[in-house]
Amino acid sequence: MCQILHITDLHIAHPEGDNEHLREAFFDEYLGTLVSRIEPHLTGNLDALIVTGDFVDKGKVSNFFHARKVLDFVIQKLRINPSKVAVCIGNHDIERTKEQGGDLSGAREKFRSFAAEFSNGSYTDQIDRAALIRMNSKLWCLMIDATLGSGGEDHPGTLEHTEADLLMGWIKKIPTDAVLIIGTHYPVHSYMGHGAPFDEDDPLWSKRHLWHQGEILAGRIRQLRERPQVMWLCGDIHKSVNISHNNQRFMATGRLGTMTGGADSQVRRQARLIQVVRPSAADAKLLQYVPMGHSSQPHLGSWIIVPEEFTNLLTNDPAVPHPPTPKKTRGQKVSKPLSTDLIAPGGDDLSKPDRNLEVGSVAPVRRPATTVPQEKLQVIEMNLQEELLRTIRESHLYHFGRFDTSETEVSLAWIPIGPLLNEGSILSSTINSMAKWLRRQIQCDDVATVESSVLLGMGCWGAVLASQLSVLTGIRNLCLAERGGGQHYVEAETLTSDLFGELRECQTFVLVSDVVATGLSLGRLHKKICVGIEGAKNARWLALSVLCDEAQNRSTDTSFLETHGTACKVLRMPILSADALPDESILPPIISFR
Numbered sequence: 001m002c003q004i005l006h007i008t009d010l011h012i013a014h015p016e017g018d019n020e021h022l023r024e025a026f027f028d029e030y031l032g033t034l035v036s037r038i039e040p041h042l043t044g045n046l047d048a049l050i051v052t053g054d055f056v057d058k059g060k061v062s063n064f065f066h067a068r069k070v071l072d073f074v075i076q077k078l079r080i081n082p083s084k085v086a087v088c089i090g091n092h093d094i095e096r097t098k099e100q101g102g103d104l105s106g107a108r109e110k111f112r113s114f115a116a117e118f119s120n121g122s123y124t125d126q127i128d129r130a131a132l133i134r135m136n137s138k139l140w141c142l143m144i145d146a147t148l149g150s151g152g153e154d155h156p157g158t159l160e161h162t163e164a165d166l167l168m169g170w171i172k173k174i175p176t177d178a179v180l181i182i183g184t185h186y187p188v189h190s191y192m193g194h195g196a197p198f199d200e201d202d203p204l205w206s207k208r209h210l211w212h213q214g215e216i217l218a219g220r221i222r223q224l225r226e227r228p229q230v231m232w233l234c235g236d237i238h239k240s241v242n243i244s245h246n247n248q249r250f251m252a253t254g255r256l257g258t259m260t261g262g263a264d265s266q267v268r269r270q271a272r273l274i275q276v277v278r279p280s281a282a283d284a285k286l287l288q289y290v291p292m293g294h295s296s297q298p299h300l301g302s303w304i305i306v307p308e309e310f311t312n313l314l315t316n317d318p319a320v321p322h323p324p325t326p327k328k329t330r331g332q333k334v335s336k337p338l339s340t341d342l343i344a345p346g347g348d349d350l351s352k353p354d355r356n357l358e359v360g361s362v363a364p365v366r367r368p369a370t371t372v373p374q375e376k377l378q379v380i381e382m383n384l385q386e387e388l389l390r391t392i393r394e395s396h397l398y399h400f401g402r403f404d405t406s407e408t409e410v411s412l413a414w415i416p417i418g419p420l421l422n423e424g425s426i427l428s429s430t431i432n433s434m435a436k437w438l439r440r441q442i443q444c445d446d447v448a449t450v451e452s453s454v455l456l457g458m459g460c461w462g463a464v465l466a467s468q469l470s471v472l473t474g475i476r477n478l479c480l481a482e483r484g485g486g487q488h489y490v491e492a493e494t495l496t497s498d499l500f501g502e503l504r505e506c507q508t509f510v511l512v513s514d515v516v517a518t519g520l521s522l523g524r525l526h527k528k529i530c531v532g533i534e535g536a537k538n539a540r541w542l543a544l545s546v547l548c549d550e551a552q553n554r555s556t557d558t559s560f561l562e563t564h565g566t567a568c569k570v571l572r573m574p575i576l577s578a579d580a581l582p583d584e585s586i587l588p589p590i591i592s593f594r
Contacts, residue, residue, distance in 0.1 A: 002139050002179050002276040004048045005038065005078070008235030009255035011092065013057035015066040019298050021269065021289070022257040026299060027070050030289075035077040037287055037303040038273055046080050048135050052235040053090025053185030057258070061095055061110035068114065085118040086133050088143040090185040090235065091154055100152030104128070107152075108145075125170050129163045132170045139181070140174045142167065146186040146211040156186040156211035164217050171221065179229045179276050187234040188214030189250045192241045209237055222246040229276060238267050240286050240382065242308055251284060260298045268383055271303075284308070288386065306386050307570050377550050380565040381433040388546075388568045391423045398571075402581065404589040409518050409555065410581055413573040414590070417461050417514040417546060430567050431465060434512075434544050435472040437565045441542055442508060444473045453508040456480050458521060461514035465544070469512065477512075478502070480525065504533055508540040516548040516566070518575055519556035526560050549573045 012022055021030045055067040075082060089111050099107035105128075115121070115131075120143060123131040129148055133141040144167075149157030174180055188211050206212075221230055227247075234241075234252045241252040254270030269289035276282045286308040291301040379385050392398050397420055403411040421427040443449045455477035457466030463479035470477040503509075509529070511522055522543060530536045543564040550569040558564070581587055 001043055002047045002274075003042060003044070004050060004139075004181065004274040004276075005046055005074075006050045006052070006233045006251070006253050006272040006274060007074075007256045008052040008185075008233075008253050009054040009090070009238060010051075010067055010070065010257040011054055011057040011255065011259075012063040012066050012070070012257060013060065013259055015063060019261065020257060020259050021298060022066075022070055023298070024066070028073055031070070031073055032077065034271055034287060034289075034303045035074065037305065038078070038271075041273060041275075041285060042078075043275075046078055047084065047139050048141065048181065049074065049078075049080055049085045050141065050181060050183050050233050051085070051087045052183045052233055052253075053088050054092040054235060054255075055087075055090070055111075055114070057092055059092060059094060059096050061093070064093075064110055064114040068117065071118075082117065083119045083122060084135060086135075086141040086143050086181075086183060087115050087118055087120060088183045088185055089115075089145050089147060091147050091150075094147060094152075096152055099150075104148065127163070127166065129159075130167055137175070138178050140178050141181045141183060142170065143183045144214070146184040146188075146214060155208045156213070159211075159213040159216060164220065167217060168220055171224070171227075174227075176226045179231070180227065182230065182232045184211060184214060184232065184234055186211035186214070186236050187241070187250070187252050188212075188218055188232055189243065189245065190215070191243055191245070192234065192237065192250060192252055218246075218248060221248065229282070231274070231282070240270055240272070240308055242284055242286075249282065253286070254288070268386075290386070290390065306382070308382065376561075377548060377564045377566060377569055379569055380437040380544075380567055384429055384433045385568045385570065387426060387429065388420065389571060391420060391426060392571065395419065395423060399590075401590045402587055404578070405517050405520070405575070408578050409520075410576050410578050410589070411517050411573060412576060415515070415547060415571075415573075421461070421546070430546060431468045431472070433567065434465065434565070435469055437544070438469060438473055438475070438510070441563065441565075442473070442475070442510075444475070449508075450474050452506055453510065454478060454503060454506045455510045455512055456525065458511060458513045458525065461546070462512045465514075465546075466510075466512040469544075475510070503529060503536075506533075506536075506539060508542065509536070511541070511543045511561075513543070513545045514547070515573075516543070516545045516564075517552070517554075517573060519554040519558045522558055522561070523556040547571060547573070 010022055011020075013020060015022075015024045017023055018025075021027065049071075051071065056063040071085065074080070075085065089108060093108075093111045095107045095110070112120075119133045119135070119141070120131050122133070124134050125132040128145070130142060130144040133143065135141060146156050149159070151157075171180065186209060190206070190210060190212070192210065218232070221227070230248045232248065232250045234250070235255070237252055238255045238258075239252065240254050241250065243250050251272065251274070253272040254268055256269055256271060271287045273285045273287065274282055275285075285305050287303050288306045289301050289303050291297055392415060397415050399414040399416075400412060401414065403414045405411050421430065438444070442453055450473070453475045455466040455469055455475050457463035457477055457479045463477075466477040466479070469475070509526075511525065513521065516522060526541060537560075541561050543558075543561050545564070545566045547568050548564065548566040549572055551572060552575055554575070
């Protein structure tokens with residue numbers, strides 16, 4: 001097994017100050033709790049610590065001295081030899097004035113002196129662009145300078161064909177049974193920019209944060225089919241990404257440092273533990289620092305392991321984040337599932353050979369197949385999901401009992417949406433995250449597209465969310481009642497001939513709801529509209545919800561949905577057939593929507 005810790009973006013600005021986690025007076029407490037969280041998951045010592053740039057903030061190269069102290073602390077606590085630490089440069093680690101004056105070597109002098117104190121000083125091969133490092137016979141690291149050739153501008157640099165040729169020559173010499181880690185500050189895969197937490201409305205975002213020329217190298221590596229495990233580790237975008245594509249794994253980890261209390265205070269600090277259990281399988285655990293309170297602050301918080309969505313881009317299948325470990329009874333052996341186990345929508349087994357299981361993924365968790373086709377469910381924002389789970393836990397909002405959702409099905413869980421959304425800034429965060437997700441699905445800057453789309457707010461909270469989303473996106477909204485067949489609502493909230501007239505020219509329908517349990521309301525509303533409007537079956541159908549249990553085998557066919565974005569999909573809300581429970585005279589429902 002190879003074990004690798006990835007951290008990035010320390011952004012050390014004022015080591016002697018009081019407003020960043022990595023400051024002199026606090027970094028030992030901050031990182032000490034991280035080490036304590038990591039240690040129980042280690043089998044022996046780490047094989048490598050990979051750090052992908054932005055050690056200092058805004059070219060303050062005098063702070064490399066403090067960055068070394070920070071890394072030394074982690075090295076000592078996790079018993080890592082400095083020769084097992086590999087680093088690459090970030091755009092903040094360059095003396096920008098020297099770079100703009102054409103002194104490329106001088107602009108990187110302080111970083112290279114810093115890097116030489118680690119494994120970069122004992123490289124196998126090196127050019128200005130990159131260093132190849134042999135950690136051991138089974139683990140190699142290629143650390144690349146993705147800033148070179150930027151001309152001093154704050155965006156990724158170039159990659160000459162001659163440089164790519166040389167790097168490919170190095171890679172071809174690496175034993176094919178070895179793991180290859182490629183470290184770059186800027187992400188190289190275009191998918192990695194989706195949902196980035198800053199500059200998201202900047203039309204030049206991709207140019208400033210994605211090293212598109214690095215994809216040339218990734219494309220050439222793809223042709224080396226005999227290489228079983230290639231991992232790209234990146235930083236810069238301050239968010240987590242974990243995808244597999246064309247026999248390679250692309251992972252970005254959120255920032256470890258930066259000042260606190262700013263506009264981006266909800267962007268979490270992160271680290272990632274990667275354990276390669278065999279040549280074609282790796283388990284990645286995402287660790288996240290959760291501050292006390294709703295905003296980032298510089299002195300109180302704790303590290304936790306959080307669920308993370310892993311996607312195989314060949315099949316576009318999301319993974320189940322951190323399946324629970326089965327309880328062990330006396331005399332029984334239990335195997336622990338890995339966090340990147342793949343489940344296809346509908347419960348299909350991706351381990352079967354004919355599904356082209358991607359290199360870098362592992363055998364799936366077994367789950368009973370759903371009885372009807374289901375939509376593709378995706379989390380709209382991982383940080384929001386974490387915040388919802390924490391609020392539900394700390395405010396004791398999860399209620400267990402009998403809640404009748406239809407004539408035939410019963411939910412064993414209930415979460416009051418009002419208290420949940422009214423907690424702190426959750427409502428505004430949910431609306432903003434939903435709006436960002438919608439903009440990725442619908443071209444909101446095109447008038448014709450917006451005018452042919454409609455948000456259908458289902459029930460009270462669905463209507464609240466839809467109306468706010470309408471303000472942010474320009475898409476019109478309607479309030480419709482469908483829960484319980486609409487029998488508990490006024491006529492203005494039900495489908496009438498006037499409403500059918502408004503919907504007749506729509507080409508995109510977005511169903512907005514608070515909780516999706518059985519999917520019955522979604523399916524029933526879809527059916528009514530398709531019966532009343534010719535051609536509605538051929539329109540795009542999307543859904544947005546606050547809560548939707550991904551593990552739920554919903555009895556209603558919701559495959560008409562192109563995609564379903566939800567703020568939280570990992571909270572378990574079991575649904576049973578009503579005849580699986582005692583008669584209501586023995587176990588009466590707490591709430592009923594029949």
